[in-house]
Amino acid sequence: MKVRNKSGGALAIVAMASVVALSVSGCTRDGAGQGNGSGASPGITDTSITLGITTPLSGPTAGPGTCTVAGVAAYFGAVNAAGGVKFGDGKTRSVNIKSYDDAYDPQKSLSNFQQMVSDNIFAVTAGLGTPTNRAFRDAAISQKVPQVLVMTGDPLFSDRKQSPWQLGFVPIYQNEGAAFGKLLAGSKDQHKVAILSQNDDYGKGYVSGFKEAIKGNSSISIVGEQTYEATDTSVDAQLTQLASSGADVFFNAMSITPLVIAALQKGQQIGWKPSWFLPSNTSSPTAILQPGGATAYPGIYSVSFAKAPQSPVFAKDPDVVKFLSELKQYGNYPDMPAFPHCMWSYMVGATLEQAFKNMTGPTRDNFMESLRDIKGLKAPLMLEGTSVDTTVDGQPAVSTVVVQKYNGQGYATAENFG
Incomplete structure (x- = not known):
């Protein structure tokens, strides 16, 4: 995965030196666009696929925003190191991640999306925020660019009729x-x-x-x-x-x-x-x-819906041990995750990989079909009783949650109130 450090912080990301405004109405690419002259959509070749994330990497929500990149980077960093993802069309591809800082500002997230279109991003994923994701939803629909497994519980993103190129990840x-x-x-x-x-x-x-x-x-x-x-x-x-x-x-x-x-x-x-x-x-x-x-x-x-690495109950859990190792090595996040978004975006990686494995053609249309056909996926770090199900219209990829109570260190399942 091609990454380089933007700010010397905890996470290495692909730095965007500037955000160039691109007129959405003036761009003619679509879901089955001739991105590389082979019938494939922009952002995918026979050997790689490139995903974009617009999320707050600065400002008051930079903590969880940074995690939305770190988890995906960790997951696919490990997958790439092992040889990449074998897609349903028989080709093995590496997964590249480009991240863009929107500082939780809707106008910046729209500009970032316009830049991603210019950068030939195949799909937008994992980014944090309801107002920031809403800011470019209409443009993504118009351009037929997948905006999927994003970190917003806005039910609009999981309504297939109103948002045909969208899908939320976290529970509404x-x-x-x-x-x-x-x-x-x-x-x-x-x-x-x-x-x-x-x-x-x-x-x-x-x-x-x-x-x-x-x-x-x-x-x-x-x-x-x-x-x-x-x-x-x-x-x-x-x-x-x-x-x-x-x-x-x-x-x-x-x-x-x-x-x-x-x-x-x-x-x-x-x-x-x-x-x-x-x-x-x-x-x-x-x-x-x-x-x-x-x-x-x-x-x-x-x-x-995620195992908390800080909890003593999960300290030796195989999923948690593997996640923390990969988060440090490939996500360039050396500390214990302070926000659940690190775990959530790691699960996003697993969900995307499943969709890639089901793809029979290198197009955005085929990707959306594959993504919306995942049921009962037990992604790494998921709590007992929860799973990924993208087949239910009106619901995000994860719709089940467990109520928990803080015990001074972490959380324990709350059977009753009080």
């Missing part, structure tokens, strides 16, 4: 919210819930899933609800307002790492210590919960 936000709602609804006690959510489709998805799951349950009441903008630098005012509600459960649908840490700290400062629910992408024990002092709360709950 509604599924995560509903999983916690069902756990809370199973409690025999009365609960007052306060909600703070990001004022976009990300936050709205979590909240709608949660509310649907507790509908009709008289023991649960929502006593306060606030929103924040992804560009905000503080949520202190919202926390103070919600604390006055007397809620004993805090449903916190936030995607910005520094704000989650600050919210955990603010709750303690004002003496409000409810049980918390956090989304899977902002529930890292080492990067968020520990610096936020999460052990001060009676319970921090989240959901997962």
